[in-house]
Amino acid sequence: MIIVLKREATKADADDIQAKIKALGLKPLYMPGTERTVLGAIGDERILGTLHLEGHPMIERITPILTSYKLVNREVHQADSIVHIDSIPVGGKRLAVIAGPCAVENREQMEKTARAVKNAGAHCLRGGAFKPRTSPYSFQGLGNKGLEILGKVATQFGLPAVTEVVEVADIDHVEKHAAAFQVGARNMQNFRLLTELGHRTKPVILKRGMAATVDDLLMAAEYIVSEGNPNVILCERGIRTFETATRNTLDLNAVPYLKQHTHLPVIVDPSHGTGIREYVLPMAKAAIACGADGLLVEVHHDPVSALSDGQQSLTPDDFVVFMKETARIAEAVGRKL
């Protein structure tokens, strides 16, 4: 931790802060400069955090040296973690494709879509039962009934199910019907939800929040892992910027950044990342090219009739092309779909 003192800070101020650092069993450093004095504190930065120096009137700025995420950090765990959704490995040489509709609408829709994605080669089936929607007047999902349909259709087609959980009270029910929990962008910092998912064993697909930095995402993952569940899959799905030509700005820079800083697998959702059907395939290819471990993609047997996200859902025919073309990129980077 680097502590820059204010210009007006005296030697006595510096001594006082150094004494506090020492009192915690850490090593203080003193660097008087011509215009500012800089202090250092060496040791576990989590202990340093308990000093709460931010409020000190003589401190101008505090810069941590180390990241605050310890368990998800690649430094302490150099090898790639492979997280299994049921029998499907995510994070190794083989890429995982999780496909399905935005929302579970009815049994027939799920069966038709599941058949299509299964035949084209998808590894898992997605479908939302609880839909967080900006407007209270939009379709909110079928709730528990939707979960049951998803669970049954997933079993029927031999595809592990992935679905969003939005509330601690629903976790048990979701766990019963799905092979993996999905935490949506709006809940990335719902820390109570993260903490409770940390007590489970099924994997968690953690989507990046619209205003979350990649480090915020890693800290959110740290909540789950530090509670005991190491099975976290990170998902880049676009951030909110001034650009409105696409629904979100898919930040693919995040992929090499995350792969460098964490051992957790990283997947990409080009459907929400673009919001426009025609751009889903090119951005899926880009995601694989820069190192993503898998894709989360919306497919609907009939997008025109979809109750949500129709404009970004692939048709079954689109999805056949999608699997073929992304496979070629996978091969070009030495991986397999």
Next chain:
Amino acid sequence: MIIVLKREATKADADDIQAKIKALGLKPLYMPGTERTVLGAIGDERILGTLHLEGHPMIERITPILTSYKLVNREVHQADSIVHIDSIPVGGKRLAVIAGPCAVENREQMEKTARAVKNAGAHCLRGGAFKPRTSPYSFQGLGNKGLEILGKVATQFGLPAVTEVVEVADIDHVEKHAAAFQVGARNMQNFRLLTELGHRTKPVILKRGMAATVDDLLMAAEYIVSEGNPNVILCERGIRTFETATRNTLDLNAVPYLKQHTHLPVIVDPSHGTGIREYVLPMAKAAIACGADGLLVEVHHDPVSALSDGQQSLTPDDFVVFMKETARIAEAVGRKL
């Protein structure tokens, strides 16, 4: 609703979409142009939403004419709503100041701070018991014990208590100890929480999310009001932008925008909006100058020892000046503190 068709759309496509609009009992409009055909649909846009035209392959763009928030819209309710936190009115000529520490730390801290803010003229006491923190290694709040301390100290000093609620399961407990619920920025789109608060009667201070537009904020308020609780107070607290000199970018444009578009009261939190003690007062004055109905401000009897947000907390002495100077601005805009 304005529907711009793709260049390649035929007359038959237009007819087909017009038929769908008619089938819902709405009035379709047809505007053939030289390069594009534009369709209109007149009627309740909530019904129009059930058409799910977004996924239609021949539609280029859909623009709503009306806003999706109906109940919080000033058009249907022209007079300012006044929401009471206990006996304190928010939204009228008199401005409300809600002050106190970021987090409840212990009984002594709360008493000292409550005494200071009460003496300086604050109207309500704030203090967090459940603290959403980016890192799992930061202080997470005292939980229910914190709620009890807050409730007791608030009663002792005759100040209605305001505190954050982060989870449906906590609502009953918070309701018992506080006069108003606060929904934090990270939970602005926790729709389950909003829905459940819509079933209560105590007021809800709804803080704008870091990536939320002002219309998103109004839609979130609509969730609460449409479930039956009209007592919503909106709070601007800064958004996330590329600017890092301050903790957030306080978007005061939101104040006149919200006052024009909704009848709900609007308050401002200059503490989170800036993150820096020295800027809290100037931005509080700016907030009142542009029409805010109140202020939410962090005060700590000893910021250097604060367990969170020390760098943005006012001291008791600062707060005396704060009340005096903001009162002068209030007077200059024809209001009272």
Next chain:
Amino acid sequence: MIIVLKREATKADADDIQAKIKALGLKPLYMPGTERTVLGAIGDERILGTLHLEGHPMIERITPILTSYKLVNREVHQADSIVHIDSIPVGGKRLAVIAGPCAVENREQMEKTARAVKNAGAHCLRGGAFKPRTSPYSFQGLGNKGLEILGKVATQFGLPAVTEVVEVADIDHVEKHAAAFQVGARNMQNFRLLTELGHRTKPVILKRGMAATVDDLLMAAEYIVSEGNPNVILCERGIRTFETATRNTLDLNAVPYLKQHTHLPVIVDPSHGTGIREYVLPMAKAAIACGADGLLVEVHHDPVSALSDGQQSLTPDDFVVFMKETARIAEAVGRKL
């Protein structure tokens, strides 16, 4: 300058970098930690910049201790600078209001508008002759003819003229007709233009770029001042964010930040900062409340006929109210309009 080495850096790497620091006549510091070694370099950071350590393979991160702007920094020049536009002081107790149309359209428009703003109490007259427009098919300004009209009308009404300069080649001509140069948001980092304006003596109103941090703005001002022209007035006019309800997001946090970090005067443009006529007055009041030294505001004798920015221009009647109400806020903060 704080230099954090990579985890894999050796003692030899640290020695090598320290030797480079010493070779420049600066003082190196060595702080070995448990997980990272941190180096310090004490002395003039402009000299340190010539080391170009950013590309070093063993360096993880470099954090400057001091700001890069030296001349505009309040540390070296504690008193407020007062910059005169002709006889109008900007930066002292008295606030300056610069008003007029977005673009000079013709003599009659300028005379009508100048009379209106003069009568209401404005101090300077604005009007653009060279209009940077997003589309090549929009009105681009009258050019030199516009400058002449502006100059004549300004003289006629005894109001110093302020106008935008977009190109080095135009500087002489602008200088002839105007009392102050305005550098628009799109040219804030047109360093050739800044450098050349640094060789003149008339004041420069430097508007913040849409993607510029406040520190970027200060660095741009440093270009002008370091070339010899100390007469720079900074102008906050809104930044680009995800919020689209207003034309820009007026970042009033910038006002107290800039007043703290620089001695230069700071004015605010609530017209571009909001883009909507109804919000111009509330945001002007907010700007003064948080410490702005003046206002730049668009007024048109007939906004409905304006060739640009009609939607954000005040009418003469609006402007009378504007001057009256902002004066009341000025008084409440101990200043005068």
Next chain:
Amino acid sequence: MIIVLKREATKADADDIQAKIKALGLKPLYMPGTERTVLGAIGDERILGTLHLEGHPMIERITPILTSYKLVNREVHQADSIVHIDSIPVGGKRLAVIAGPCAVENREQMEKTARAVKNAGAHCLRGGAFKPRTSPYSFQGLGNKGLEILGKVATQFGLPAVTEVVEVADIDHVEKHAAAFQVGARNMQNFRLLTELGHRTKPVILKRGMAATVDDLLMAAEYIVSEGNPNVILCERGIRTFETATRNTLDLNAVPYLKQHTHLPVIVDPSHGTGIREYVLPMAKAAIACGADGLLVEVHHDPVSALSDGQQSLTPDDFVVFMKETARIAEAVGRKL
């Protein structure tokens, strides 16, 4: 153009606006609704722009139906444009790689780097002589002397030279030494520069501004093309967002968007797009995977000694790997490097 009237607008207001539309020879449309009246105007939207309806007090919102860029629009020119930098085609099946240092430093540096990129298979040589730098105390480039070095070295190695032009007065000189003009992000809306480049014939690589939407970029290109120079190459190089882990946020969504909306070639600059050497290759691969027509990449024979951008420059060895790995992706999308 769709014109939404304010709630309080009367039939007379609507008639008045329709009469104005008719007077321009365009076709007005009238759509009375239950809560708002909507008007349409059909015809050339550039003519519609001369109406300046934005300032009308009874108009709530105006939405264009068509884009404002006409010449660069793919609708009027369906086939891909191929722009030649000397003999190198950009925009066809073959991808173009433009490589070289950020800044021209001296003859030896340019020769060493040129030899390295030539041997690895680059098609053009880049190198900046005029460097726009945030700080006046940073290295500003060698100016005309740099241009001469670049020109000579480019000829020596048979690589067409690409270099930035920052000012109208420099165009002739740059034209003499380089095969293509580069317009940097900070000058994307320097309309005087764009207009003058429109009078030349050599190609212009137009980089997206840090706060520019993709439509702003297309409008900037329209400036050049509408003045007579059709040889424009668009370049995505990252935008400014709240994310600070990388220098910019590379918006690869822009690639499929631009390829769909314009016939101009689109290249990507992964060096500025990430700012970190290790991410340059993965993002270059992503760029090609989603459809980019070429790459602009910084290579330095010795990045540790680079006078600017050392941290994002590839070494000659890195660049050999870069060419090999990007070629594999090119092949996977049916193209060639």
